[in-house]
Amino acid sequence: MNKIFLSFGLLFSFMLMAQDESTVPKNLEDEKVVIVSAYQPQLAKAEKVNIKPSSADIPQTKNDANSEGLQTIQPYDLTPNFIDLELSAPEMRPVALPKKDSRAFLDEDNYNFWLKAGFGNLRTPMLKISTNTGDKLSNGIYGLNVEHISSNAGDAKAFARNDIEFFGEQKNENTRISGKLNYDYDRYHYYGFNKDTFEFESKDIRINYQNIGGEILIDNRFQNLSNFEYAVGGKTNYLFTNLAAKELNVDLNTAIFRRWQNGLKIGGDVELSYTNNTDSLTLENESFENITLSLLPKASYKWQWGRADIGASALLDNDKFYAYPNIFVQLDAIRNVLGFYTGIEKKIQKNNLTNLSADNPFLNHTIDYKNSLIENRYAGVKMNISSYLAFDVRALWEITKKQAFYVNEIDDIFEDDKEFIVIYEPELDAKGVEAELNVFINKLTQLSAKVAYRDFTLQQEQEAWLLPAFSTELKLIVRPIDNLQIISDFFWYGKRFAYNPTKEIAVTRNPIFDVNVSANYTLTENIGVFLNANNLTLNKYQRFLYYPSYGLNFVGGITARF
16 A cells, blocks of 8 residues: 555646646647556566667657657657557646647658667667658658667577558548558567577577458548547457468448537447467367347437446347447536546457457467456546646456456476466456656656556466556656657556465566666757667566566667658
8 A cells, every 4th residue: 555655746836837837828629538457467668678779769850849859749659568458538628738739740840761770789780761752742641660679688588579550541522442462470489598599490489470451441530510520440460380370350331420519429339350270289169259239229328517428338249149339428516627537348359360369479279268258337527627737547347358468377398387377367357546747847758647556356377467556657758858868667566476386376577667768869850869778776676477577778869861
């Protein structure tokens, strides 16, 4: 409990920082509420090396965030470490910040090319190249993104990530068509084997994931002139590994809504998902198919002092059917200042190879894939304390049936528990509280913070394996001098429990206490330098059992945009 009081005290202490109200940001828009659920065992920035470049590091346009390269932080910009359940936006904003236009690449002052290249202390080359047509096309944009990061730090801790993506968007007066094609190649080594002395070949202690994917979306939601809103989209990806696993995923989504001037909106969403998985190394159940269907009808009504969304979930999971109400209600005690909200919802989460390997790439081939059924109940209060500060606190009750956990498995080849199987808890009950704070002091200093605590109750397992009950996340952006921007991330996750299959006991993992800092200095409008430093606290923690994080690591290099 002391940790909880300490973290909430830290949140409130930052509230005193927001004093300057001389300039009120313009072009305010509603933001969505994100309820975070402690179900997907993935910790933000808890990888062995967390220095993957992002296009957000380099402004795409001169108007993105000043020509000097200052980036603006959006409300609730902390990277969620769990599942995001996105709800319709209430009338009141989490914080009064200018909302960045996702189509800023159509602005007149556009950068058609940007690059970020660097090298790190763990033999870590990093490269990002992006180019687009910019404003050369009046009604669209097309481009290419390429990213690479790898490390060869020895002791078989090497890894590599490679991404290439073609994207495009074309629109006319009423319709927008957007899409992308991508190819990803990721390589990981099982930890604890020296590539020079291991009796097998190097390829025997590593796993490769290759993914070919595509997406397309047709909608009219980029403009609000029509009383009808519609969106039709689909995406597919084909994942295959060097260990003979193959998986095809196809997702189709359709949404249509009719709105009236009195604030009423009626419509719904339909989501169809298909998975086909084949693994020739599995002795039993060599292949399987998984189909889920979600029908989400909803009626929404806005009035001067609140909003209500009344709907339902009709969910089909292969041969099982679930029906559940989906409700969100907000009442504003003080319009745009103080509001209370509550809601319930249910959804199906697919636990296929694509999703599970994104969390834990060190999976073996005895996985029994099952879907999780997630039920969420929550109630909270939101406050816009000033034009520059917002606070959101909520109580949560989350119930997950067939919750997936990662557990080490003893392997005959490795003669050690370097691989993971997936086990399913019949029902995980989590009650807790979350608080989020967003501070926009000025364009030069911004802060986001989140504290969460959950108490887990399980039917079968001894512990909620690898899930922290307590977590704190802070993100601070400052600009101490001209042309220099510093972004600092602080993460604190409480102790977690892992299952040791050799001794058949639960073992405690140390808390994760991590500080990451990135600095960007612009030499000219087009040329700059950067330095990313991770794990400044030198905290030795294990994201998964027997998979420790790297110690202090950094990458530095140059940025360019034209």
